[in-house]
Amino acid sequence: MSHKLGLDDHFSLSVEALTRVEGEGALHVTVDGGRVTETRLAIYEPPRFFEAFLRGRRYDEPVDITARICGICPVAYQMSAAHAIEDACGVTVGGPIRELRRLLYCGEWIESHVLHVALLHAPDFLGYDSAVHMAAHHRDLVELALRLKKAGNQIVEVVGGRPIHPINVRLGGFYRAPSRAELRALAEPLRRARDDTLTLLAAVSTFDIPDADMDYEFVSLRHPDEYPMNEGRLVSGAGLDIAPAEFGAHIAEIHVPYSTALHGRMIERGDYLVGPLARYSLNHDRLPAAVRQAAADAGLGPECRNIFASILVRCVEVLYAFEEALRIIAGYEPPDRPYVDVPARPGEGHACTEAPRGTLYHRYRLDADGLLTEIQIVPPTAQNQPSIEADLRRLVQQQVDLAGDGLEHEALRHRCEQLIRSYDPCISCSTHFLDLRLTRR
Amino acid sequence: MSGSGRPTLAVWKFASCDGCQLSLLDCEDELLAVTERVEIAYFLEASSATVDGPYDLSLVEGSITTADDAERIREVRRMSRRLVTIGACATAGGIQALRNFADVAEFRAAVYAHPEYISTLEHSTAIADHVPVDLELRGCPIDRRQLLEVISAFLAGRPPRISAASVCTECKRRGNPCVMVAHGTPCLGPVTHAGCGALCPTFNRGCYGCFGPMETPNTASLSRQWLALGASEADLLRVLRTYNATSEPFRRESELHEPQARA
Numbered sequence: 187m188s189h190k191l192g193l194d195d196h197f198s199l200s201v202e203a204l205t206r207v208e209g210e211g212a213l214h215v216t217v218d219g220g221r222v223t224e225t226r227l228a229i230y231e232p233p234r235f236f237e238a239f240l241r242g243r244r245y246d247e248p249v250d251i252t253a254r255i256c257g258i259c260p261v262a263y264q265m266s267a268a269h270a271i272e273d274a275c276g277v278t279v280g281g282p283i284r285e286l287r288r289l290l291y292c293g294e295w296i297e298s299h300v301l302h303v304a305l306l307h308a309p310d311f312l313g314y315d316s317a318v319h320m321a322a323h324h325r326d327l328v329e330l331a332l333r334l335k336k337a338g339n340q341i342v343e344v345v346g347g348r349p350i351h352p353i354n355v356r357l358g359g360f361y362r363a364p365s366r367a368e369l370r371a372l373a374e375p376l377r378r379a380r381d382d383t384l385t386l387l388a389a390v391s392t393f394d395i396p397d398a399d400m401d402y403e404f405v406s407l408r409h410p411d412e413y414p415m416n417e418g419r420l421v422s423g424a425g426l427d428i429a430p431a432e433f434g435a436h437i438a439e440i441h442v443p444y445s446t447a448l449h450g451r452m453i454e455r456g457d458y459l460v461g462p463l464a465r466y467s468l469n470h471d472r473l474p475a476a477v478r479q480a481a482a483d484a485g486l487g488p489e490c491r492n493i494f495a496s497i498l499v500r501c502v503e504v505l506y507a508f509e510e511a512l513r514i515i516a517g518y519e520p521p522d523r524p525y526v527d528v529p530a531r532p533g534e535g536h537a538c539t540e541a542p543r544g545t546l547y548h549r550y551r552l553d554a555d556g557l558l559t560e561i562q563i564v565p566p567t568a569q570n571q572p573s574i575e576a577d578l579r580r581l582v583q584q585q586v587d588l589a590g591d592g593l594e595h596e597a598l599r600h601r602c603e604q605l606i607r608s609y610d611p612c613i614s615c616s617t618h619f620l621d622l623r624l625t626r627r
Numbered sequence: 628m629s630g631s632g633r634p635t636l637a638v639w640k641f642a643s644c645d646g647c648q649l650s651l652l653d654c655e656d657e658l659l660a661v662t663e664r665v666e667i668a669y670f671l672e673a674s675s676a677t678v679d680g681p682y683d684l685s686l687v688e689g690s691i692t693t694a695d696d697a698e699r700i701r702e703v704r705r706m707s708r709r710l711v712t713i714g715a716c717a718t719a720g721g722i723q724a725l726r727n728f729a730d731v732a733e734f735r736a737a738v739y740a741h742p743e744y745i746s747t748l749e750h751s752t753a754i755a756d757h758v759p760v761d762l763e764l765r766g767c768p769i770d771r772r773q774l775l776e777v778i779s780a781f782l783a784g785r786p787p788r789i790s791a792a793s794v795c796t797e798c799k800r801r802g803n804p805c806v807m808v809a810h811g812t813p814c815l816g817p818v819t820h821a822g823c824g825a826l827c828p829t830f831n832r833g834c835y836g837c838f839g840p841m842e843t844p845n846t847a848s849l850s851r852q853w854l855a856l857g858a859s860e861a862d863l864l865r866v867l868r869t870y871n872a873t874s875e876p877f878r879r880e881s882e883l884h885e886p887q888a889r890a
Contacts, residue, residue: 232642232692233745238734239725244865250835251869254722257646257768305652305673316674318662328659336655347826349653350646350768351837354830361832441740448740603675 211611213602215582222586225578227571227606237561245271245530245556246357252548252563253351256612258301261294261342262541263548264355265416266563270548271357273431274535277528282521283359284416289369289514290345290352291415291539292507296338296379297349298542299462299500299507302610303390304331307497310604311393327389330382334504337379341511344368359525369515376515380508384480387501391484396601398492400580402573403455404464407540413472413506414465416539421468424455430538433547439564450569457572460544461609462499463490477506493577493608500610530556541566543612567611574609581605634683634782637669639703641689641696642723642751646768647714648672648688654771661775664782680706684781686774687760690716690723690751697748697757704758711777712754715767719839719871722767724751727873753873762787765820767837767870773822790821791842794834797825806833813853815866818844818876839871846880860884 211231216224236255240248248267253260265287272279279287304327305317314320321328339349344364346352354360407414408421421427428436439448452458470478470488478488481502490499532554538547544566551560585598638648652658652673668678685707691697704710715721726734727750735742754760764773773789780787790796794816798805806812806828814833816825820841827834840846850863867881882888 232696233735233738233747234642234692234721234723235726235731235734235738236722238737239722239729241737247865247869251722254644254646254767254870257644257649260644260646301649301652309675315676316667316670318659318667318674319676321659321662325659332655332658335653339653339655347830348768348823350649353827353832353835356832360830361827362830441744443741443744 213606215578215602217582217586220586222579222583225575225582227574227578237563240558240561243558245550245552245558248550249355249357257350258298258612259294259541259543260351261290261346262539262546264352265291265539266537266546266548268355268357269416269537269539270535270550272528272535273537274533274550274552275528275531277358277526279359279526282519283525285514285518286345286360286363288415289511290342292511293338293341293345295507295542296504297335297342299504300331300335300338303497303500304328304386307607308390310607311395330386334379334382334386337375340372340375344372356525357528361524363520363524365520366518369518373512373515376508376512380505380512383501383505383508387480387484387505390497390501393497396494398494400491400493400577402459402491403452404467405458405460406465406468406545407538408468409472413469414540420538420545422458423468430547431536433536433538434549439568448568449571450564451572457576458569459573460566460569461496462503463493463496464544465540466490466499466502473506474509477502477509480505493605496608543567543610544569565612570609570611574606574611577605578602631666633664633666635668635678636665637680637682637685637707639685639687641687641700641717642692643689643714643716643721645672648686650769650771650774654775657775661778665778681708682706683708685710687712687717687754688714690720690753691757692723692748692751693746694748700754700757709761709781710758711762711764712760713764713769713774715765715837715839715870717754718763718765720751720753720873722870724873725868726751728868764789765838766822770822792821793817793841794819794821794823794825797821798828801825801829803828806831807852807856811856813856813858813862818846818849835866835869836877837870839874840876844876846876850880850884
């Protein structure tokens with residue numbers, strides 16, 4: 187039996203353990219006299235203090251150690267760490283090593299996005315508690331998704347050594363570069379997986395996706411010629427256009443009492459959104475024509491402001507990642523040496539890279555002995571947390587206004603959870619931030 | 628057993644990165660077959676549906692870092708017929724156990740603007756420090772083939788075949804040239820628990836010990852060899868104090884390479 191709520195009720199909705207998200211969090215919403223007075227996404231994931239214990243470690247260690255922040259997107263941490271420390275040491279990596287890094291990232295985007303789309307998020311749209319339950323009636327869809335996920339993991343395994351916490355990434359490149367034959371062997375399964383992604387996209391485009399049109403300030407990397415992964419300027423729809431080194435001058439992190447994750451806010455304008463919606467909307471023109479066409483066929487325009495449709499955008503990015511991986515493999519010539527030297531020098535370095543869930547910022551300060559003295563890590567979920575709460579506030583208010591006496595507690599809870607999952611929050615990631623920095627220049 | 632007649636499986640998370648429980652979802656070829664043999668009764672990362680305990684098999688990821696979690700693991704133990712810990716956090720406190728060698732109040736103040744909002748214990752500890760554990764599966768992360776072996780063995784009612792030998796044995800089986808002998812690369816393989824398939828040496832890299840110590844490691848001899856190859860005392864301290872820093876043999880050996888021990 188569902189509990190109906192009157193307009194004038196004072197009620198609170200609590201979801202004590204969010205499911206099908208990475209990590210541990212809870213949601214608390216309070217409505218008083220028909221008005222939403224509070225929405226809190228409480229993250230109770232225990233802190234692990236990465237920024238503190240990395241002090242005094244050697245500058246070549248964060249590539250391995252920060253991967254352990256998140257088992258879902260370790261490559262993102264490895265890429266942000268490597269690029270930030272290379273920036274501090276004045277080294278830029280190009281040629282086939284740069285391409286291999288991009289290939290590795292493609293593998294992680296595929297693995298992480300497909301995990302979320304099919305195994306965590308799709309059950310919301312099709313009315314199941316999990317992909318396992320969903321498989322009873324949609325076995326083909328679940329099996330197809332598992333094949334796609336495996337294809338992504340195979341890329342990470344061949345380039346990185348293993349799918350979780352790859353061991354082959356180092357400053358300046360890799361310990362060992364794959365041979366042409368090793369990469370060529372991936373091409374055929376990846377071509378099949380690319381074609382299967384069109385099937386997945388078509389299936390997801392038939393889901394009953396709620397409407398929403400949000401006024402987000404999208405923030406993402408933008409690169410002169412590529413869909414962004416490891417390089418570019420950080421831009422927004424409201425005119426932000428900065429180098430990663432300027433991140434701290436524009437974005438502050440705020441510590442709220444109910445969460446072990448800091449909240450990211452733009453100093454000038456407040457809430458903003460990172461992740462697939464932002465990346466896609468700011469870089470639609472950087473997608474190959476075939477991927478743009480597939481997006482259009484799935485009903486997506488060049489910009490998407492509906493957070494519930496993020497599941498479609500993730501599928502489009504999976505398609506792009508397969509196309510990009512195939513392009514890299516076809517043109518691959520192994521480097522003469524699998525890495526370039528990155529000699530330590532005192533100074534500071536910054537990098538933003540595009541994790542599956544959005545922009546991941548790292549900053550490191552090195553002393554003359556190559557030991558780390560300051561570390562700052564700003565994960566995408568911490569940046570999105572204020573937007574998630576603002577969206578929840580709007581959603582609950584809208585439901586209260588629409589439903590009047592007929593508001594059903596269970597339906598509202600389900601809709602709130604669906605909204606939170608649309609962000610693909612990574613709670614393990616977001617529980618590691620730094621002290622509040624309000625640098626104004 | 629639950630109403631379905633299949634044994635029930637529960638997956639629990641404490642302080643961790645989610646990577647070890649993700650290893651179960653990374654068994655793409657086997658996942659659906661596994662769910663036909665066991666009922667996934669509690670696995671928040673994968674399912675909103677939860678079945679009340681007791682559970683036939685509990686997989687526990689993560690270390691204990693809060694007073695609430697120290698209580699929760701006792702509850703999990705009470706509800707679990709078999710309890711298997713998965714990964715370096717659960718078996719050795721994980722990378723977050725580096726706080727055990729430092730001042731956690733200072734850590735809290737370094738990371739958080741309002742350290743008073745954060746409740747945490749001074750030490751990050753393994754699950755076995757709190758409750759009896761039936762089996763420990765090593766690795767940062769665990770190896771998914773070993774995880775499947777544990778689940779298969781559980782279903783068959785036999786002990787799992789998990790070697791307690793060193794990574795060296797895996798290098799030999801793969802036919803890898805020894806990176807220490809052939810390239811002069813310092814490697815923790817001789818004292819590290821097998822399970823990864825000698826990944827790092829296969830990629831021309833020295834093992835960094837993410838599976839923790841093997842059964843009876845000769846760490847003193849390995850340290851001498853590292854120093855002979857040009858590694859510093861600081862290098863030894865760092866590599867032993869990473870993902871399995873509180874495992875007894877690594878902790879003891881690391882203390883010999885602290886600056887004050889050498890002075």
